Amino acid sequence: MVGVVNDVKLPETxxxxxxxxxxxxxxxxxxxxxxxxxxxxHAGLLTALSAGEVASQQDLAARLGVAPSLVVxxxxxxxxxxxxxxxxxxxxxxRQVLTLTGHGRELLQACGEAARxxxxxxxxxxxxAQRKALQAALGVLAAEAGRR
Amino acid sequence: MVGVVNDVKLPETxxxxxxxxxxxxxxxxxxxxxxxxxxxxHAGLLTALSAGEVASQQDLAARLGVAPSLVVxxxxxxxxxxxxxxxxxxxxxxRQVLTLTGHGRELLQACGEAARxxxxxxxxxxxxAQRKALQAALGVLAAEAGRR
DNA sequence: TATTGTTATACTCTATAACTATA
DNA sequence: TATAGTTATAGAGTATAACAATA
Numbered sequence: 001m002v003g004v005v006n007d008v009k010l011p012e013t014x015x016x017x018x019x020x021x022x023x024x025x026x027x028x029x030x031x032x033x034x035x036x037x038x039x040x041x042h043a044g045l046l047t048a049l050s051a052g053e054v055a056s057q058q059d060l061a062a063r064l065g066v067a068p069s070l071v072v073x074x075x076x077x078x079x080x081x082x083x084x085x086x087x088x089x090x091x092x093x094x095r096q097v098l099t100l101t102g103h104g105r106e107l108l109q110a111c112g113e114a115a116r117x118x119x120x121x122x123x124x125x126x127x128x129a130q131r132k133a134l135q136a137a138l139g140v141l142a143a144e145a146g147r148r
Numbered sequence: 149m150v151g152v153v154n155d156v157k158l159p160e161t162x163x164x165x166x167x168x169x170x171x172x173x174x175x176x177x178x179x180x181x182x183x184x185x186x187x188x189x190h191a192g193l194l195t196a197l198s199a200g201e202v203a204s205q206q207d208l209a210a211r212l213g214v215a216p217s218l219v220v221x222x223x224x225x226x227x228x229x230x231x232x233x234x235x236x237x238x239x240x241x242x243r244q245v246l247t248l249t250g251h252g253r254e255l256l257q258a259c260g261e262a263a264r265x266x267x268x269x270x271x272x273x274x275x276x277a278q279r280k281a282l283q284a285a286l287g288v289l290a291a292e293a294g295r296r
Numbered sequence: 297t298a299t300t301g302t303t304a305t306a307c308t309c310t311a312t313a314a315c316t317a318t319a
Numbered sequence: 320t321a322t323a324g325t326t327a328t329a330g331a332g333t334a335t336a337a338c339a340a341t342a
Contacts, residue, residue: 008257013266016191018174021170041332051159092299093300093340094340112158114163122289134162138169141274206322215312217311218310220325241318244324
């Protein structure tokens with residue numbers, strides 16, 4: 001091994017692989033939810049609404065890590081689909097409180113099913129043990145990523 | 149458990165997590181290589197050059213899954229940095245053969261080191277076994293993603 | 297004066313289409 | 320006529336900044 005430089009192979013790093021695999025998976029997810037007239041960011045907004053108690057558009061912007069003006073556009077679209085409702089907070093009329101409608105919950109469920117079937121395709125080449133390990137490790141990373 | 153709908157939780161799917169984690173990691177990688185005046189796509193092009201025998205711009209476009217016109221822009225930039233050289237193929241003067249220069253190899257190495265140090269931060273919250281499992285599983289997924 | 301949501305604007309990324317030169 | 324590369328143009332996505340209503 002003498003003479004072999006201690007070089008790092010970029011394509012073998014987790015960072016590079018997570019980035020490339022993530023982009024491919026995100027594209028495929030986007031294709032599947034496009035039939036519902038949704039894009040990944042819409043699914044993210046619906047998810048945040050269903051999960052947390054946060055509901056003002058500013059809160060959502062912070063939670064999703066996007067500009068407040070983008071939340072306006074996302075919410076406009078979701079409202080047009082009947083997936084969410086905007087209600088002025090009576091105690092502070094500057095705030096818009098967003099809530100999921102029944103249809104919004106249905107759409108979120110459809111996104112979940114699209115993701116689940118995609119999961120099956122993705123993990124087709126992995127052993128059961130690998131799937132479990134991947135699920136666990138990504139759970140940790142996703143929690144960290146959400147905290148930023 | 150009676151009464152609990154069999155709902156899929158989107159944020160717990162691999163597809164959703166890979167997409168969100170991948171985006172965060174890609175952003176952080178981009179921040180680190182920006183000091184070298186590179187973006188992730190440049191690193192991808194350098195990687196493809198260093199790995200394969202393919203070298204024409206059309207080949208690269210197919211390999212990276214981007215439009216040929218984008219390869220022009222990426223190659224222009226890399227050539228300006230002195231990272232690659234363009235040489236006309238004498239047997240078919242329409243083709244440009246791209247080759248890595250010594251500086252290009254240095255830059256690729258720097259990207260690899262940036263990714264490696266990012267890997268350490270990313271996996272700080274994982275056990276050694278989880279790291280290994282994640283590495284193996286992502287290796288499979290990256291190979292699949294690259295084949296599309 | 298500060299904050300929420302909105303609108304107007306601009307910037308980045310990338311693709312499509314038109315064009316040039318070679319074949 | 321077909322192909323490699325280039326240039327011109329356009330679209331998607333998103334941020335920044337200016338603005339209106341409310342606090």
